[in-house]
Amino acid sequence: MQSLLEAQKKLLPDLLEVMQKRYQILHSISLMAPIGRRALAASLGMSERVLRSETEFLKGQNLLSTDVSGMRLTEEGQALLHTLNDLMREALGLKELETALKQRLNVARVVVVAGDSDRSPWVKKELGRACVACMKEQLRPGDIVAVAGGTTMAAVAEMMTPDPKLADVLFVPARGGLGEDVENQANTICAKMAEKATGRYRLLHVPDQLSGEAYASLIEEPAVKEVLELIQSCRMVVHGIGEAVTMAKRRKTPPVEMEKIIARHAVAEAFGYYFNEHGDVVHKVKTVGIQLENLPHVEHVIAVAGGASKAKAIQAYIKRAPHSLLVTDEGAAKALVGD
Amino acid sequence: MQSLLEAQKKLLPDLLEVMQKRYQILHSISLMAPIGRRALAASLGMSERVLRSETEFLKGQNLLSTDVSGMRLTEEGQALLHTLNDLMREALGLKELETALKQRLNVARVVVVAGDSDRSPWVKKELGRACVACMKEQLRPGDIVAVAGGTTMAAVAEMMTPDPKLADVLFVPARGGLGEDVENQANTICAKMAEKATGRYRLLHVPDQLSGEAYASLIEEPAVKEVLELIQSCRMVVHGIGEAVTMAKRRKTPPVEMEKIIARHAVAEAFGYYFNEHGDVVHKVKTVGIQLENLPHVEHVIAVAGGASKAKAIQAYIKRAPHSLLVTDEGAAKALVGD
């Protein structure tokens, strides 16, 4: 199979391009269905007319159907997408990117999905889908999964689906509040992910701001303490990676801390920790749950982040977590191997 | 891999066509290099302009190079062609056809080449090439090969090339004259094949029409007798298969015999024998050389025939020669497994 694609690349690169284009269209439709021509064309960055030609063709091939609400894949289309998944990843050079990144970042494993989250919003969904696939690959029934917050993690939760391998898996938030809006909080995402997986979940009900005494007494509360112990015994942590300043702003970080973050040249953020470009911790939000020191003792750590704009953040953070599995996208990956 | 190709064909229905076209071009160039556009276009049966577009493309891919003497493959092109050889056979389903035909016809071995001799003239060359490859596979230095006549056998002779395995091989005509034009006579083809292989040959100089006494005295001629003994001791017979009526007409068969052939529903012809659809001999041209009864005692028998129009003839004849190796083409093979 490998030689088939290699041979085809040499013999008919022009046709392979067309193939990739059509695959991408099917792929996008499967993620955004039902969707109309114009919206899809804008999303894929191609002219409406060429998209129309292609969708008419694909319709003729019985790969997608149209109705008044828009286009969606037929069963045949879904099946095709599935069989071509691996081939297209190779055709797009994603596998090459994965091995290149793995060496470059010195990280345990890398998964790269097509596209750039910065430019195409649906790529985040694809990141989510890939992350979910990785989770299912590594989880066993009865495991505990600690889930962090952020927009990317929200996409992961959104793409979660039930699976026999996830039977009896317990989802918990990785850490307490970090100042996020409710839709990006670990609690919310944890609950959503569990619901989508038809799994169980436990939440951490703690306020964002914690004085020293309140902290001490809160973690002794039975309801909190039990969850914290569950978190400590988790077999997997899944979290996003953000740009330090962007994250700090989104979380309405107090000016004094903000200055600290900027002064110490923080570039990356993950579950409340801020890192400079060397991967040193320059600031941390004090809260309960998983701490950076705990990570090496967790069996599976999955970091999810995409978009060329996050390349520097990924590079910085991953130095601290070499045994992670990194799920990223083409945009970030190319930026990372490029310089 | 078959499922991958099926999937690709869904997205790109004419993928295989283009692939085959370019493969054919590379293939032909490798055989005829150095060769010019016009000659190649004529040989492939495509217009000069489209061939030009394709070769310009292939040149851009660094698969072939041009100079004043014509086009030839680059090393990269050679390598690609080599990997494509097997790939194309599988992609076109030829391997499947071979196993299907082998079962269906109950014959020792089947080789199927791409295309249909009836529709594309170059396919006969391919048949020839495949046949030559089979011959080289089975012959040992010093062997004697008996060669029959016909247009297909002429193509085999045309495609013969020297080879260490053919060292000291002696080529002889399988039978005496059958009424063919000179270019299709066993003698001519035998000589040509030997020349192409830089091997030795002996011919049978006997007239087509033979009365009883002449026959008896001729086979006692030392020059003739010696060749006849060589023929009897051959280790390989290579022959074509024809449609009975077509062959009879081409050989200007006397009306009385013609009627006999038609009346007895002959459908197949091979080295002067005519068979009905059950494989029974309904007529034979009386001449010297290999007889049908000798065939089972010959170690290697190769029958070469292609084109959908010859399907019935192949099916009928092969019943009489189950231990043959059949070299045929896609057109005939599909017709044979189809009904």
Add this chain to the structure above:
DNA sequence: ATCATAGGGACATTATACGTCCCGGTATGA
């Protein structure tokens, strides 16, 4: 010297792809 054959340039003629504009139908929400 001649002739056949080589690759490549030039250009008119298609066939195809594409941009653009429009229409009627159907959800959705004010």
Add this chain to the structure above:
DNA sequence: TCATACCGGGACGTATAATGTCCCTATGAT
């Protein structure tokens, strides 16, 4: 209930690419 936004699809003139046709010069064999 009506305005609105989005849906697929028809229509048509215009780019763009593929192809047929003809010609040129260089080179090697005879």
